[in-house]
Amino acid sequence: MTSIPRQLLITGGAGFIAGNLVHHWASVHPGDRIVVLDALTYAGNRATIAPLIDADRISFVQGDIGDRALVDGLLAENAITHVAHLAAESHVDRSITGPGAFLATNVNGTFTLLEAFRAHWLAAGSPTDWRFLHVSTDEVFGSLEPGDPPFNETTPYSPRSPYAASKAASDHLARAWQHTYGLPVLVSNCSNNYGPYHFPEKLIPLTLINILLGRPIPVYGDGSNVRDWLYVEDHCRALERVLLGGEPGRTYCIGGCNEVANIDLVQILCSLMDELAPDLPVRPSRELIRFVADRPGHDRRYAIDATRIREELGWEPQVTVQEGLRRTVSWYLAHPGWWQPLLSADYANYLESQYAARLA
Ligand code: NAD
């Protein structure tokens, strides 16, 4: 374990996973100083961490990870010793219609952050207990067919969407900065997350909100594509283990061991909503399911073998998919004040651009 107290920079902290990580870290390590850097793109929501900002438990800086002067100042002024880098463009469908932002943030933004942290680390005399955790995805490994063994840390990279390619590029940069400059960098590759504060463009929150609004639930293709679902708090606990106990230069695969076909997942969500939501415009909710045109290049299946992080760092998921989905449904039902403001004109335009043709 690295020394305390730590000054931790969390990039993308107004987003889904990093927002959960901010809450987790503030509660488990109250002595650490937490600084969040987030550009507040469409996916960033200050409300996710507002109680911590307003209570002066964390510092919030609105800005771009690609702004070198801003990042240099922030690292120096806050004497940052640890970075958890999660800021990214994260949605595969958006990467298909507009890949430019993915290269700007995921590739160039990560490059800028690595260079800024390297200069800051060198100026401090290259401390051995500082850390930079680059958070990535299982999508860099490509697509599995049914029966293939799950991805692990030795699986060759084979990204197939613009999003996955941009994340793969950033993973290579992170590892190269460790190998060449000795920067204490760690990389993690995780499977699909779900839970509170998830932006309603992704399958699970989109399904829940469409059910609440009585809108069609779009299932791509025949719904047989498989994802390995991990409750976001389990991911946060894994990131904590990697940041504090992982070996620089090493990669850790993180996954839920919860492979579910999309159509089965949507059916479970419909049943949970029918059970837990008091008033629904359409009941049973499964009547809203529509099979629509497939995502171009849609990866068939993802699955992670998390043996390394279990054996070396003692992590394993604590929340089953049944329990996690129930918690997630309950959270969205209890927090309309979080998600209703997200249903803006921009969001409506996004849905229109994605689904108008597919649902016609
Ligand atoms: P998200 O889209 O919910 O949040 C991303 C955050 O980054 C937003 O708050 C956004 O405002 C911020 N951001 C975007 N561009 C920025 C920039 N240039 N400068 C500063 N901030 C910027 O994403 P997420 O789903 O929480 O994913 C977080 C990270 O975890 C990403 O790196 C993603 O690749 C990785 N990941 C996600 C999943 C998943 O299932 N969601 C799984 C594995 C890995």
Ligand code: TDX
């Ligand atoms: O409306 C939909 N209908 C549908 O069938 C949407 C939005 C998705 N899908 C399918 C596509 C996928 O097979 O559901 C599955 C999950 O889709 P997303 O929620 O968009 O996630 P995915 O593309 O698997 O990527 C997610 O997990 C890996 C995150 O968005 C990435 O950031 C992460 O790296």
